[in-house]
Amino acid sequence: MNAIAYQKFGNTTVLQSAEQSKPTIKSNQVLVKVKAFSINPMDWKIRKGEMKLMSGSSFPKKTGADFSGIIEDAGTSGFKKGDQVFGVVKNMMKDGASSEYIAVPASLVWKKPSQISFPQAASIPVVGTAALTALEKMGNIDADTEILINGATGGFGMFLLQLLRQKGPKVTAVTSTKGTEFAKKWGARKVIDYSKENVFSQNILYDIVIDLSGKMGYTAARKIMKPQSKFMNPTPRPIEIPTSIFKNLFTGKKHIIVLAGPSTKYSEKLVSEVNQGLQIEINKIFQFEQTQEAYQYAEKGGFIGKVVVEINS
CATH class of the missing domain: 3.40.50.720 (NAD(P)-binding Rossmann-like Domain)
Structure with a gap:
């Protein structure tokens, strides 16, 4: 499968396409075919090495903490193959959603409200x-x-x-x-x-x-x-x-x-707010091969809402 990863700390040019093995899931995980991941400031702080005391310096690293997609393998979870979901990676300091498939704990994945798009859903967790x-x-x-x-x-x-x-x-x-x-x-x-x-x-x-x-x-x-x-x-x-x-x-x-890591604490509240009409503004959507450009755009700031990268679109 294709992934975007980096082998050293640096600017957006270190983000490179890489061929990786499709992940296999553990007993507590699901396999998600990623449809979108959103960009957050913590992504580039980690990538630039500003958080290396917490992220460590082992490579390769992927980018993007929150995502949306389709369940490919539900394992022993309550999901089923084909479910549309959104979620967040377990450790945003070391993991990332920037690949065609990701294995993540089932506890950090939730059903996508039907009235919102995959890019909107990927914008929610962080x-x-x-x-x-x-x-x-x-x-x-x-x-x-x-x-x-x-x-x-x-x-x-x-x-x-x-x-x-x-x-x-x-x-x-x-x-x-x-x-x-x-x-x-x-x-x-x-x-x-x-x-x-x-x-x-x-x-x-x-x-x-x-x-x-x-x-x-x-x-x-x-x-x-x-x-x-x-x-x-x-x-x-x-x-x-x-x-x-x-x-x-x-x-x-x-x-x-105010630091907020992956958590199930607010998941029901967030889904409830979306179902009650909370607005999610997407400023711009980039394609997977434009990930470098997406981060260049996001890091300039000054935009409204969220910037999202689509995969498997």
Whole structure:
């Protein structure tokens, strides 16, 4: 079977087509014929070697954590051959979905809602789980809670805005000009177009600042945070994970790391939200042989929703 893999850390040019053996499944696994996988920032952080303390330096590595596809071999699971599914690889630091077939734990695969496409389904697990994890770490929020989402209309923000709308806080979204209407549609009360306004000149202090762009940072965010508040960081540098714990002992402005790995904790909630109409915006779909181009496009940023690679289309 064909796969996209890399033999060393580096930029998108290390992503190369490779012929690999079709995997065989273990007792707790299913074999999935992959139809699509989506692109997440963690993919290129791992590929560039920024996470090597957690990913290790053994090769080859594949890319892409979440996927959709068709059950090829159900093993002893409750699935059957032909079921349309979506899911996430067991260890996104070492595994990847960028091949025609993948063997994954049956517990990390779920039935695809019939009303959404394979690219939409492949966009759910990582950002959906991250959004629900962030929501949980926010704690008690209500109509008086002031929340700022910086970089609000990528995949993570798309899910988070819609989930927050159900709880009714005062959400301000920072996005590009082309993202303003999406942010409003997904539930933001106020939208700041960063090309026209400066978020630091709004004279508003926030209870929660979540930086989805990775460009603001905790030090800058402190200027617009209330004395007792949270800065939520889903794209931490490795050094920030231990240091945030220590720093939080001495300040009311907490630096909260939001890391979401493969989990069954939120799977039913995510499927329920999709069935109730949660919107999944696909910005662009690339074909399997265009994987390098797909990552080049995604890594430039500035797009709305998700970028997806199709396989076996």
